[in-house]
Amino acid sequence: MDEARAPYLKVENVTKKFGDFTAIKDICLEVFESEFVCFLGPSGCGKTTLLRAIAGLDIQTSGRIEQAGRDISNLPPTERDFGIVFQSYALFPNLTVFKNVAYGLENRKTSKADITARVNELLQLVGMPDQGPKYPAQLSGGEQQRVALARALATSPGLLLLDEPLSALDAKVRLRLRHEIKELQHKLGVTTIMVTHDQEEALTMADRIVVMNKGVIDQVGTPLEIYRRPASPFVADFIGAMNFLSAVAGGDGTVRIHGMELSAIEGADGLDEGAAVTLCLRPEDIVTRGVESGAPNAFEATVADLEFLGSFYRASLTAKGVENTRFQADFSVNLVRDLGIEAGKSLTVAFPADRIRVFAGT
């Protein structure tokens, strides 16, 4: 991101309470023009609440929101500039697809011919050029979602808000629409915020991901940053598969795990010697091919269990001599075949230092 640019949307210290319950707390966030941002988090963490505050549908209890340099904190939705798509699509059932898309245009002083041209253009854009005369009930879920998207984009809003737009669809359609939405967003350059609790969706679609937990933001970053360098155990756990191992800080960026010393670890620098820590490492980052015993962070392990997951194997391993510590490693099908890996076999594996994350506490 070009940090010099002024943000298009600025959320400052936004808090929303429902009675005594604080749904989101002190949220600060900046979204840049043409960016695709995903709010990601478990159910009930406040994603929808934040989105609806941005839309003005449920105005925040306190805090400021600025869009395109304009303070919109207390404005009703009609005085803001956004298009929105809901999980339920909320298409008007008694209006045709054409009328649904034209709905927001008819209220402006646009001529009939212009409206028709614009609607046809939008239907073309979402890949449904000939479906105008149909009613929503006659469309599949995926098609309904496209119409909802076309309707939200019809008035060329500056901000597109999507609340779990894909979660009511079956897996295949979801995959296809992911691409289509992303492509469309790229083509139109409209600033977009999408709410999802599906990490894969967020990782594949977003320019930046906002990971939320219990009403606060845990981390903001590109998908790669979030995946590679999770800022908290929560983020580490929520996104992708992760091994969590209890260990003890050894000073000088090392940690000890059952007498074994692992070195050059990010995050372990500032820790007092002897402090309890949690060590995080993704299964796919554990290496075994070409690892000699005696190499940095390498040790002997036994395969306790091997599970075939289609495109790879997930192995449950125990380090030699410390049988009660289990961790998982992903091995490619090739690797398993080449090295003849099977349950009971011993391997030399290594924890690459640059892939290990350490968090204080257990």
Added chain:
Amino acid sequence: MTDGPQALVIEAPLVKPKVGREDWVMRAGLAVIGVYLLVAVVFPLYTILSKSFQDSRGLFVGLDNYAEYFATPALFYSINNSLTISVVSMVITVGLAFGYAYGLTRSCMPGKGVFKAIALIPILAPSLLPAISLRYLFGAQGMIKGLLMGETIYGPIGIVIGEVFWTFPHALLIIFTALSLSDARLYEAAEALGASKLRTFFTVTLPGAKYGLISACFVVFTLVITDFGVPKVIGGGYNVLAVDIYKQVVGQQNFQMGAVVGLVLLAPALLAFVADRMIQGKQVALLSARAVPYEPRPDRRFDLAMLAFCGTVAFIIIGILGVAQFAALVKFWPYNLSLALDSYQFDLMDGGSWGAFWNSLKLAAWTAVIGTAVIFTGAYLVEKSKGFERGRGLIQLMCMIPLAVPGIVLGLAYIFFFNAVGNPLGFIYHTLIILVLCTVTHFYTVSHLTAVTALKQMDAEFEAVSSSLKVPFYRTFIRVTVPVCMPAILDISIYLFVNAMTTVSAVIFLYSADTQLASVAVLNMDDAGDTAPAAAMGMMIVYTSATVRLLHFLLTRGIARRTQAWRKR
């Protein structure tokens, strides 16, 4: 965890949402509904309450009126009488309706559609009509008075028979729905476990219909205890609360005592209402599971038995109506049985006129149009508006009150409130306007609940979407909400129309010489001894309601056909 001095909590300044133009429109709409309910429900009820504590000159006398009431046996015996006939009618009606609904849902008897249609006919008649028929059947010169074995029809027996006839369809509809909702899988399970038919009935059917039965009991109880038509015509010397109010007010001009009796009558009605609400609240959770509808299998003996039962009930219903029609066409019962239209010369009768019939049509039409518009819009605003929580809660509460208020109490309250010196709305007294207002209010709650149910089925985000598209909510209301809810809207309007045609209790105090109504004419002609014309007018009401119902049916079917492209299923 900080060990330092207690953290200073600085509250961030609260955001005060800007109130946009649309919010003002919405608030104004809510305010209008709120004021309507205050004027039409709360203020009149307050007036009747305060009247019960005043003497005839309007001075506060505390509980004196109540003391007098309970010191007058002729008055307070009515409480016992009212409760007795209500409970007896309730037991009989719910029992019969259950049997009838059981036949309709659990047997393979022929003609179910016809049987259901026949059972619903009494809804189209004013409660006075069955009572008039009973006179012809069991009165001094009754056709089959021997069946009573010397007992008189004028009294509890007549009241109970009349009430059972009149409340039967209400109970049937509720129990029919409850039985239709039952889950076939439970029956399959019972069969697989080898349960006998009888055991299945007691372990599956009855528990499944429990809430429906309870609800039907409350509805029938309330209808009977608040009904005025049947006991007025056939009650003889057997006093009940609803008629007492009428006698106090119209006969003795003792308005204070009328108010006291009204409040006494309000108590059981209110109690039944609250109890029913509480029980229905529980039911919601039970019905959420997806059930497989039960399909009965033919069973010759059982089907024949059910056919015989339903046939008998249907025969009685048709018979009672037929007698009324017959009485209306006979020259002079029982001496001259040749047919003539003399009884339809309403203009020649004491207390009746064709004008009354046209007034009733006018009242029904206005009630249907204005009532539907007000009630549906009100329900929409209460359901879909945002903020203003407390005000909306209050409005919702006020919407529920009319169901608990007996029509005759509401009517009396309207006299007190609108006829009061200095009420700026006094000009509507004695006009059609007050009749429309009173009738809409009397039937407000059921209509409101129908509207709310329909609105709850709409996507909750329609308003959000339209505001994001900068389309004002009222445009979406007209273009989307109303068309989608059209079946419910038609249901509300027909409900209001038929009730406005048949109601007596709410309007009995409010009509004037210019605004005579058909149902009131039935009462007055009967009072004046013109029983045959009263029956004729009663049947006119039935035919009118039936015609409108038929139109409604055709219209609904037409709409369903035209909109099936976008309505799922």
